[in-house]
Amino acid sequence: MARVRLYVDHPLAEGQPVPLSREEAHYLFGVMRLGQGAEVAVFNGQDGEWTARVAEAGKRGGSLEPVAQAAPQSLPPDVWLLFAPVKKARTDFIVEKAVEMGVRRLVPVATDFTNSERIRQDRLQAHAKEAAEQCGATFVPEVTELAKLPALLSDWPEERRLMFCDEARAGGAGAFASATGDGPWAILVGPEGGFSEAERSRLDAMPQAHVAALGPRILRADTAAVAALTLWQTRFGDWR
């Protein structure tokens, strides 16, 4: 069995005990059945991964003692994933997969064809944490509140390029396939109905936008997110 990995919201340093919440204690001692002295891996998004020992194991709490740093802190590349929320389970999958693939921030966006107008930001953030625990990352991307696409684009950072995943549009000038150079990026994946003509025009007019096509078949939003991140990571990210 793989070692238990736990995200904690506490500084990690030798000899500095990490108090556990009721939920964390329940998970470690109730679900995973760890006892005093057991080793776990912990990270907090800042201090890398630490090996820690269970110092106190209680029903409602406990503490961990960091022993040694096992891996340095590492950040995913500076890429955001902008995605339209879809059905609940698939939205959870998008978050999970984006964390595995490596993103700096997750931005749910309401587009013209988005079905779902609400998200549970706290739930999505918890999914991001669990995905980071599972995939060996030392960083948990922030999941923002739902933003409206027009507002997001009108305030778009000048230097951040945007990979605009538009089904069945192969590109041409300004296409992702011909983009080069360094700098921050974002990837925009639409809902299953795609983008409206107004959104397309708006995006095509942005100098930061680079159109990318994702093959000849229609991809579900979660598939499209993984495919787009694969293309981006192998071109500009840490899969190079």
Place this chain on the structure above:
Amino acid sequence: MARVRLYVDHPLAEGQPVPLSREEAHYLFGVMRLGQGAEVAVFNGQDGEWTARVAEAGKRGGSLEPVAQAAPQSLPPDVWLLFAPVKKARTDFIVEKAVEMGVRRLVPVATDFTNSERIRQDRLQAHAKEAAEQCGATFVPEVTELAKLPALLSDWPEERRLMFCDEARAGGAGAFASATGDGPWAILVGPEGGFSEAERSRLDAMPQAHVAALGPRILRADTAAVAALTLWQTRFGDWR
């Protein structure tokens, strides 16, 4: 709303009625509430996509009348996906995603670290059919019965290259990144525990095998399948 797309196991030609099974009738007339004269898209994996009209709508059956071919038959590239079955929902996702990404055949394989020793081939095949209906494909890949990896490899077709997705092995000689030329391929994605040393040695000794790494984080099996297919499709497939 998108038009209803239905896979049927019947030849498609003008004026040749397509009888509907009880399940198909339930779906079209009960779930989707279509009536006589309604238009649907149908495909059978051989005759392309046809526009058809509901000729008879009954509770336990009915028939469609093909009107005109709407799209020619198209085959995905000659690539198989070999995958280790994981938990039920994720295995379903692997099948769904592979159909969207485009594969010719799906081969569940039992590896040394595979947890699940059984699959429901009929269920997975039904998932492949539904994914094809959803993604606009005119082809439904065959899902084979579960095969054992050693048996599969000892009988491996000489000309079929194998993209061996081995976590955190970047390659070198024989790596996927340096593969060129045409011909049939397969992609092998392991279970969440990866491959055993015996499996690695066996695969490394195969001239057809090309190692591919999928980034610095640990990917779940379903994420890895989409990422590997993205890399393959953009190098050798119909995403070029």
